[in-house]
Amino acid sequence: SQQGEEDPQALSIQEGENATMNCSYKTSINNLQWYRQNSGRGLVHLILIRSNEREKHSGRLRVTLDTSKKSSSLLITASRAADTASYFCATDNSMEYGNKLVFGAGTILRVKS
């Protein structure tokens, strides 16, 4: 079963615009991680936000976490054609060993040049 659900399922924007993807989950978590995947290859780690954090930045990426609403958002500013990929959120709620990640189905982002 998948805990996280990304919204929207697909997003198409022009280069230079901002892209926002949302993720909702069902249970309490230790942390939430965002990943990018190009053309069915491996997952590239983007950012980890812990349950006691509300916002994190990394370059053009901004992630927010609202544990009361069990939701997170990923904002990519000034998008580029190279940002075209699938984006996944993954939650970790394992109590003992950690990193038993539960993924959503992902958001497909297309950035048109």
Added chain:
Amino acid sequence: DAGVTQSPTHLIKTRGQQVTLRCSPKSGHDTVSWYQQALGQGPQFIFQYYEEEERQRGNFPDRFSGHQFPNYSSELNVNALLLGDSALYLCASSLTMNTEAFFGQGTRLTVV
């Protein structure tokens, strides 16, 4: 610093056969997890190894088994392959709880 490496990249097997996939974790990482990703879906957790023992397991049958070696590398074995086992198999490594998990490029398994 090498990241997570997986081999082979692609594999074609016949239904009923057995397959072994391999993973070397990122330098300094001691925990390896395996995921299965079907086409168009998010990855699903298979199991996790730490200190050469299976520590956590997802909802996968016993046909899926694994091993971790003293150098932290790991193998995923799948017996009695089914057509439905066709997927991208991803290995992830991490160090401790509440830290980032880094993924390899995956092994694309096709069962015919």
